[in-house]
Amino acid sequence: MDDRELMRPTTSYLLRPTPTVWVQDQGRRFIGGSPLRVITLSAAGAELVGAWFSGEPVGPEPAHRALAGRLMEADMATAVGHGRPSEPTTLAVVIPVKDDAAGLAATLTALGVDHRRRGDNGSDDRVTGRIVVIDDGSEPCVDPKIGAAAGLPVSVVRRPVPGGPGNARNLGVSRVIEPVIVFVDAGVIVSIEQLAALARELAVGDTVAVAPRVRSEEGPTRLARYERVWSPLDMGSEPGLVGPGRRLSYLPSTCLAVWSSALVAAGGCDPDLRYGEDVDLIWRLGSAGWVRYVPHIDVTHPPRSTLAGFVRQRFLYGTAAGPLARRHGRTVAPARLDRRSAMAWAAIVTGLRGPAALAGVWSTAGYVAMLLRCGVPRRQVARIVAGGWVATAQGLAVSTARTWWPVVVVAAARRRFRPAALLLALGWLRRLRLPGSRTPIAGPATGGDRVGRGCTDLALGILDDSAYALGVWRGSIAAGTTLPLLPHIPSAQDATGQ
Numbered sequence: 301m302d303d304r305e306l307m308r309p310t311t312s313y314l315l316r317p318t319p320t321v322w323v324q325d326q327g328r329r330f331i332g333g334s335p336l337r338v339i340t341l342s343a344a345g346a347e348l349v350g351a352w353f354s355g356e357p358v359g360p361e362p363a364h365r366a367l368a369g370r371l372m373e374a375d376m377a378t379a380v381g382h383g384r385p386s387e388p389t390t391l392a393v394v395i396p397v398k399d400d401a402a403g404l405a406a407t408l409t410a411l412g413v414d415h416r417r418r419g420d421n422g423s424d425d426r427v428t429g430r431i432v433v434i435d436d437g438s439e440p441c442v443d444p445k446i447g448a449a450a451g452l453p454v455s456v457v458r459r460p461v462p463g464g465p466g467n468a469r470n471l472g473v474s475r476v477i478e479p480v481i482v483f484v485d486a487g488v489i490v491s492i493e494q495l496a497a498l499a500r501e502l503a504v505g506d507t508v509a510v511a512p513r514v515r516s517e518e519g520p521t522r523l524a525r526y527e528r529v530w531s532p533l534d535m536g537s538e539p540g541l542v543g544p545g546r547r548l549s550y551l552p553s554t555c556l557a558v559w560s561s562a563l564v565a566a567g568g569c570d571p572d573l574r575y576g577e578d579v580d581l582i583w584r585l586g587s588a589g590w591v592r593y594v595p596h597i598d599v600t601h602p603p604r605s606t607l608a609g610f611v612r613q614r615f616l617y618g619t620a621a622g623p624l625a626r627r628h629g630r631t632v633a634p635a636r637l638d639r640r641s642a643m644a645w646a647a648i649v650t651g652l653r654g655p656a657a658l659a660g661v662w663s664t665a666g667y668v669a670m671l672l673r674c675g676v677p678r679r680q681v682a683r684i685v686a687g688g689w690v691a692t693a694q695g696l697a698v699s700t701a702r703t704w705w706p707v708v709v710v711a712a713a714r715r716r717f718r719p720a721a722l723l724l725a726l727g728w729l730r731r732l733r734l735p736g737s738r739t740p741i742a743g744p745a746t747g748g749d750r751v752g753r754g755c756t757d758l759a760l761g762i763l764d765d766s767a768y769a770l771g772v773w774r775g776s777i778a779a780g781t782t783l784p785l786l787p788h789i790p791s792a793q794d795a796t797g798q
Contacts, residue, residue, distance in 0.1 A: 308725060311385045312357040313504040315349075315368050319538065321376040322684075324677065331676060333374040334547040335636075336680040336688060338674035343365075353377075358505070366507060372590070374504075375547055377752045378539045379592065381501045389499040391429045391480035391557070394472030396465045398436040403487030403602065404446065410489045412451045429480075430455065434472045435464035466569030466577035469553070473560070473568055482557045488514070490555055490599040497597050498557040508589035509563040509582065511551040512597035519603060523610060527603035530731060532617060537595050537726070543586040544631035548593050553578035555599050562588050570627070576620025583628055610760075611767045618771020622779025633788035634699040634772075640666050649723060651716035664689075693726070701727025701765040701771055703785060731761045 311633035317323065321332035330339045341349065345367060350780040352358055358379075364792065371377035397404045411431070435442040435458040447454025457475060461469065469483055480499050484490060501510040515534050516527035533552045542548045556578070566584045569577045585591050604610040625632045637645065640663035645654035664685055671681050686787075700708055700723045703752045732754070776784045 306440070311381075311500075311503040312359055314355065314378055315358055315371070315377050317353055317377055318375060318540065324680070324682070325675075329675065329683065330371070330374075330376050331375050331680070335545075336684070337374055338671070338676060339370070339374060339376065340675065348358040369506065369590075372541055375540060378541075379504050379507075379590075380539075380596075381497070381504050381594075389480070389496045390429070390478050391482055391495060391499055392472075392476035392478035392560075393431045393482050393484055393495065394434065394469055395427070395431065395477065395484050395486055396434045396436055396468035396472065397438065397442060397486040398462055398468075398690055399438050400486045401438070401442065401446075401486075402435065406443065406602075407484060407486055407488050408447055408452055408454065409492070411492055411641075412447075429478045430476060432457060432472045432475050434468040435459065436465070436468040440644065463571070464551075464574045465576070466581075467571045468571055470568045470571060473563060476560070479560055480557060481560045481563060483553050483555070485554045485601065487556050487600075487602045488599055489517070494597050494599060494717070495557070496593075498555075501558060501592065501594050501597075502557055504590075504592070506589040507592050509551075509556060509558040509585045509591045510594055511535075511542075511553075511556045511592075512599050513595035514552060514554045514599055514601050515594075516603040517600045522756045523605075523607060523760065524603045527610075529757070530603070530761065530764065532614070533601055535593055535595070539593055539595055542582060542593055543592040544583055544628065545636065549631075550579040551582050551591065551593060553581065554601055556668070558585065570592055574622055575616050577626050579620065579624060580627060583631065607763075611763060614764050614767035615771040615774075618768040618773075619775035619778070621772045621784035622775035622777070622781055625776070625781045625783040626779050628782055630788045632784045632785060634784065635696055635702040635787040637692070638663075639786050642787065645696060649717070649720040651719055653768055677705060694730070697723045697727035699787070700724045701730075701762075701769070703769050705766065705769055706773065726766065728758065728762050731757050 320333065321330055323330055325340075327350045328341050328343065330341070331337075334378075348364065348367065349371070352368065358364055368377065368379070372379060395404065395407060408431070424633045431447065431452055433442060433446070433454055433456045435456055437459050441458055442456050444456045446456065451511070455475070457471060459471065465485075472483075473481060480502060482495055482498060490512075498510055499505065513534060513536075514523070514531070516531040518524065518528055533554050535548055535551065538547075540546070540548050542551050562585060565588060566581065570580050573580055584589055604613060621632055640659070644656060644659035644663045645657050667685055667688060668681055671684060672678070676684065705727075707723055708717070708720045708724045711717040712724075724736060772784050776782060
């Protein structure tokens with residue numbers, strides 16, 4: 301492990317604008333991102349970015365990569381892998397498993413079928429390496445010859461005592477020397493071709509880790525249909541950089557490719573975290589380079605088979621908030637507001653109409669002034685400001701449903717707190733769509749293809765949110781912190797938008 305090469309190869313890549321960015325002034329001004337900001341380019345920079353958006357790849361010049369990286373960091377552009385590798389892809393697949401022999405067999409079978417097909421057709425897009433299965437104390441233990449049926453060389457390493465997925469992944473990493481490691485959970489259906497595609501995406505720019513879209517498998521039950529649309533492993537249809545405060549704040553490690561040198565430098569998975577270890581790892585990897593989400597690569601994972609298992613999973617996911625707060629501070633806050641917006645929304649949800657109106661005018665005036673100072677045309681200001689208020693309301697509605705609902709339910713007994721109850725209702729209704737529309741009631745923030753189907757989705761969604769919120773409160777109390785329960789309100793100089 302210590303002899304692994306720390307220099308990571310990079311390749312040219314394509315740059316695409318994000319769907320929510322406005323390009324104005326003949327390509328010199330970009331408005332958008334998360335949080336909202338304005339970037340103004342020189343004439344030469346605008347010409348260069350225009351060429352990239354028209355299909356020319358971003359070259360190796362440091363200044364060009366710096367400009368492309370600036371747009372990506374602002375969530376105004378996304379990178380797309382370009383070309384094919386000149387040499388075989390060398391990687392190691394690490395599969396942690398506990399008491400899921402059927403899921404492990406399904407994953408290995410999918411890899412084995414693709415392995416045999418590619419060997420038969422003489423494909424030159426080769427993948428070399430190994431597969432290591434870490435048996436985390438399964439009962440009965442994993443058969444050491446489990447890869448034989450799939451025609452794959454599989455090494456099985458057994459931990460006699462379960463230590464959790466983080467410890468299992470660390471053990472797997474210690475057993476391999478390949479430059480690329482792909483973590484794959486048992487039950488994931490992924491092909492070798494998709495693993496090769498993930499490895500190619502690692503060679504894009506400053507990427508240190510990359511994950512595909514993980515969709516729940518289709519099934520006949522109502523729970524399976526709900527999971528197909530609203531699985532917590534599914535991060536939606538829009539690509540982007542991942543990290544605290546971004547539109548995509550984390551990625552699951554269900555299927556995750558990472559440079560082994562970056563993984564070693566980050567210290568691997570935190571062995572003390574039973575849940576949320578993947579979020580912690582992603583945030584630490586992000587300090588070394590880009591962590592990217594590439595949903596054009598699409599893998600599947602089985603849904604929970606029982607309602608009790610579904611509720612337990614969501615609750616346990618929520619309990620990770622407290623330990624994560626101990627490690628990452630306010631990055632786990634359920635919402636982020638600047639001081640003016642915070643005052644306005646505090647007055648709104650507590651039913652103080654006069655102060656709410658004054659604070660709303662004050663917040664809007666500051667927002668408008670900021671946009672005008674940045675040179676945004678007046679005709680666009682109203683649209684941007686209105687969009688900012690709507691986006692903030694949607695975000696607070698989700699936070700209310702996912703964190704604050706126990707407080708809101710109690711407070712709603714008093715008439716003055718009814719606006720908070722409306723936010724809660726909006727949060728719970730966000731999975732539904734308006735009649736005759738494909739747009740969810742609370743907006744397409746989670747991806748335009750993620751729209752609920754009716755009352756069943758509404759009921760399961762409320763159960764989903766409620767279990768997760770109770771987990772957040774349980775984890776916060778156990779860790780002795782309130783950070784996962786309170787909004788983050790940065791200082792005035794750090795606030796950048798509504």
